[in-house]
Amino acid sequence: METTFDVRVWTTQVRKNKQGKVTSYRVRWQVGGEPFGKSFSTSTLADGFRARLVTAARNGEPFCLNTGLPVSQTKNKTNNVTWYQAACEYADMKWPDSAPKYRRSIAQSLTAITVPMLDGRNLPDPKLLRKALTTAFNPRSRNGELQPDIRQALTVAAKASRNVSELTNPDTLRAVLRALDLKLDGNRASANTVRLRRITLRNAIDFFIEKKYLDSNPLQGIKVKKRKVALRQVDPKSVCNPMQGRMLISAVGMSGKQGPPLEAFFGSIYYAALRPEEAGNLKESNLDLPPPEQDPVTGEVTYGWGDINLDSARPEISGEWTDSGEAGEAGPLKHRERGVGRPVPCPPPLTELFYRHLTRFGTAPDGRLFRGARDGGLVSSSVYGRVWAAAREQVFTAEVAAGPLAKRPYDLRAAAVSTQLNSGVSPMRVAEWAGHSLSVLLRVYARCLDGGDQADRAKLRQNFTSG
Incomplete structure (x- = not known):
C-alpha cells in the first residue's frame, strides 16, 4: 500500500x-x-x-x-477487495435470475469495465484477455475446466486488478467511463452498447455498496458529458409494403430444399409480427386455427382468422449461458415473466401457411413446427438468413437487393407492425400484439407511419387551396 x-x-x-x-x-x-x-x-x-x-x-x-x-x-477494510474478485461475485449473484442473453450481456459489459481497472503492464493480448474475462464472468465456465491460455490470462488479470475502492478516484472512474464508449478497435461503440455497459456499472456499484466494498456511489460525485441514448427507430427504407411482403414469403417457398419448410416461419414474422425467437419455438399446441372451408360449387378452399397463443421463446444463444447447457434453451417471452403468455391474431394467409406446413412437414417430437434439418433442433439464424437472402434475390432487382429494403428477416416484423398501424388499428392493440409498451412502439415506429403522413398532407392541401 x-x-x-x-x-x-x-x-x-x-x-x-x-x-x-x-x-x-x-x-x-x-x-x-x-x-x-x-x-x-x-x-x-x-x-x-x-x-x-x-x-x-x-x-x-x-x-x-x-x-x-x-x-x-x-x-x-472490505474495500480492499479487487475489482476482478468483486465483479465475479456480482456476476454470480445475477446469474440465477437472469435470462441467457442477459447473462451474456452482463459478462460482456463487466469485461469492458474490467480492462481499464487493470494495471496496464504485461497484460495478455487484448482479444485473449477479453475472451478470458468473459469466461470468468460466467460462473459455470469459470468453475469448469479452462484452456491453459485462458487460465493464465485470468491469473494475470486477477493479480493486475485494482481495488474496487479506486473507483472513488475521479481520474480512475473517468478512465473507466471513457473505455465504455469504445470498441476493441478504438472506434465508438453503439449507443445501445454504451447504455448497457453503464447500467451494469451502476448496478454493480450498488451491489458493492451493499457488500460494504464501497461507502457511497462514486458516480454521484463526478461530472461527465452525458451521451444521449435514443431508442433505435425503424428505418422506413427497410420496411416492405404488403405486396412485396407477400412476394418475399412466396419466394421462400420456392428456395431450394431449405426454403419450403421455412415459409410459414417467415410468414409468422410477417403476418403476426413475431420475433424470430418466438417463431422458432412455435408449437402446434400454440395454434388455435379454424378448419378450412370449401365452396361446394367452385371447390375453392378458404381460411379464416385464428389465434396464436405464445408462451415461450427460444433465443439463439450457446449452451454455456443456459441452465440446461442446451443451445437455444426455451425461456420466457421478452419482457415477461416465465409462464406469462401473449395472444396474437393469426390472419387468414398465415392460417393457410400453417395448414400447408403441418400437412407437408408435420412437427418435431416436442411439437415444434420448425426445426433444423440435421438434428431437429433450433433453426439457426445462419440457415434462415441464407434462405432469406435467396428470396430477396428472386424478388428484387440487383439494385434494390443491395439496399436496406427487407434486408434482415427481422424487418418483416417491422413491416407487420407498420402495416397494422397504417391500417388504423389502435396503437394500444398493436403494442399488445407485438409485445411492446405503447410508448416504445410509437417511438420505434414513428417514422413508418407513412399512410398517416400522406393523409395529413392531403388535408392540408385541401385547406390551403380551398376558398
Whole structure:
C-alpha cells in the first residue's frame, strides 16, 4: 500500500438543484496531489467525516494513495477487495435470475469495465484477455475446466486488478467511463452498447455498496458529458409494403430444399409480427386455427382468422449461458415473466401457411413446427438468413437487393407492425400484439407511419387551396 503525508482537506461543498434546494454535502480533499470526494445526505455526516480526515492529517497519520483515506481507516477494510474478485461475485449473484442473453450481456459489459481497472503492464493480448474475462464472468465456465491460455490470462488479470475502492478516484472512474464508449478497435461503440455497459456499472456499484466494498456511489460525485441514448427507430427504407411482403414469403417457398419448410416461419414474422425467437419455438399446441372451408360449387378452399397463443421463446444463444447447457434453451417471452403468455391474431394467409406446413412437414417430437434439418433442433439464424437472402434475390432487382429494403428477416416484423398501424388499428392493440409498451412502439415506429403522413398532407392541401 503506497502512502503519503501530503494531504489537504478543503471546505465542504453544498450542492443544490435548479430549484435552489440542497441535494447533498460533498467533502473534498487531496492526497498526494490527487483529488478525492465523498457525498453525504446531511451536513452532520459530512462534517463528521471531514473532521476525521482533518484529525488524521494533524496527527501525522499517513494517507493511502489509492483510497485517499487515512491508513487507520483503510487497513482490514472490505474495500480492499479487487475489482476482478468483486465483479465475479456480482456476476454470480445475477446469474440465477437472469435470462441467457442477459447473462451474456452482463459478462460482456463487466469485461469492458474490467480492462481499464487493470494495471496496464504485461497484460495478455487484448482479444485473449477479453475472451478470458468473459469466461470468468460466467460462473459455470469459470468453475469448469479452462484452456491453459485462458487460465493464465485470468491469473494475470486477477493479480493486475485494482481495488474496487479506486473507483472513488475521479481520474480512475473517468478512465473507466471513457473505455465504455469504445470498441476493441478504438472506434465508438453503439449507443445501445454504451447504455448497457453503464447500467451494469451502476448496478454493480450498488451491489458493492451493499457488500460494504464501497461507502457511497462514486458516480454521484463526478461530472461527465452525458451521451444521449435514443431508442433505435425503424428505418422506413427497410420496411416492405404488403405486396412485396407477400412476394418475399412466396419466394421462400420456392428456395431450394431449405426454403419450403421455412415459409410459414417467415410468414409468422410477417403476418403476426413475431420475433424470430418466438417463431422458432412455435408449437402446434400454440395454434388455435379454424378448419378450412370449401365452396361446394367452385371447390375453392378458404381460411379464416385464428389465434396464436405464445408462451415461450427460444433465443439463439450457446449452451454455456443456459441452465440446461442446451443451445437455444426455451425461456420466457421478452419482457415477461416465465409462464406469462401473449395472444396474437393469426390472419387468414398465415392460417393457410400453417395448414400447408403441418400437412407437408408435420412437427418435431416436442411439437415444434420448425426445426433444423440435421438434428431437429433450433433453426439457426445462419440457415434462415441464407434462405432469406435467396428470396430477396428472386424478388428484387440487383439494385434494390443491395439496399436496406427487407434486408434482415427481422424487418418483416417491422413491416407487420407498420402495416397494422397504417391500417388504423389502435396503437394500444398493436403494442399488445407485438409485445411492446405503447410508448416504445410509437417511438420505434414513428417514422413508418407513412399512410398517416400522406393523409395529413392531403388535408392540408385541401385547406390551403380551398376558398
